[in-house]
Amino acid sequence: MFARPQPLYWLTLDPVRGASHAWLALALALAAAIAGLDYITGYDFSLLIAYLVPIFLATWMIGRAAGVALACIAVGLWTAMFAFKHPFSHPFLFMWEAALQFCVYIIFVVVLNHLRIALAHADERFVTVLEGLHASVYVVDAGGGELLYLNQKGREAFGGGGTSSVREIERRLGIRFADLMVAQQSGAGMPLEMRDSATGKWYWLAVRVMRWVDGRIVQLHIATDITARKQAEEVARQQHEKLDMTARLVTVGEMASVLAHELNQPLAAIANYNMGCVRRLRSGNWRPGELLDALEKSSAQAGRAGSIIQRVREFLRKRELDLAPSDLSGMIMDVAGLIRAEAGRHAIDLRLDLDPRLPKALADGIMIKQVLINLVRNAIEAMQAVPAEQRELRIHSSAESPDRLHVEVADRGPGLPSELTENLFRPFFTTKADGMGMGLQICRSIIEFHGGRMWATANPGGGVVIHFTLVVAKP
């Protein structure tokens, strides 16, 4: 429910009781004066029309009943005065004139009263809307000195009214109304969002210069409370910052785990080759060819470690891949060459099922090899838990469509329970005591950077198949 609105203008349907008495007294005095003037002038001037003034005052300022009363009094006075003079040839003409006058007065009162009520209702509707608005609406005169109107919301927000409120609003919003006026007239930009220093609330201020009901130039301000929006923006900004920070941390974490994960293998190989050389040298049973071969392999592994670091560094710096038409089967065979010894140690039967007519893939060779090594190593680790005769690792490549190549890395390990299939690519998901749970996540990111897709399915014969696709390089 809205509070009863305060009228904007002097027009009102409920005049103050004392004021209506004063208006009635004034109207009566005017009627008496007109009658006296009529008598003094000997009815030579027709002053009948002059009675409309007190009738107007009574109707407009007090109401219809007062207007009708004044109309009766005016006709009564006129009739009484004429009764002395008898200017009409026949009494009927005199009565006819009086009746006509009365009708004119009554019509005047009725029309005037309708107009008054319509105007007052229009005013009341207008004020009710303003009072019911959720925004603070106030009107200050052009210089910003006087507060002419303040709606309900404005009174709640800034209190009271009057000139003190003008200074109070200016102080709290950190603006000067006179400056706003100048800015409006010069077309200069104004700060639209303002903070109320007393309550901490935010307002969006719309200012319009216009003419007030009494003709003077005023500023109409509509201050909409945007605190909730501001708070939501602030929360969103903070969340965005946190997300940004988390994303950066994840990237750093990803890269750290890539290095840890991927450097482990070449470093272990280097250590093995070196230890082999040391053992042979210690035993005194060595041939230069063997040592040379081992040292060359060790150096190749060191080179691979260096290229991994280089690639990761570039990846971090540019987040761009070195995409080029690459031979997918060649990459798989390279990885198989690297991993075969390890597979042999774990009694794993490594099978390659490669399509020799595959078109070239658009890929970063080193990155795709890292993906393959990671998948193959996961498969080898998974198959440690199954009997040796069952351990089979198959890498299959094919053309899924004219513009997409498909790779499968299938093992015969214990497989994945269905709830784990969903978690498989989730960062930090691991079932290994020393695992980081980042390998598959990074693999998928790399494949997605290539425009491909990675997913897992169950191997019909038991175990897991990890699939990925790559885009065919355009000739």
Ligand code: ADP
């Ligand atoms: P990490 O090996 O470092 O833990 P990965 O992202 O490579 O991280 O793998 C996450 C988890 O997914 C592993 O801990 C393992 O439980 C499961 N997983 C991955 N590959 C296979 C697979 N071929 N067979 C069964 N489980 C697998």
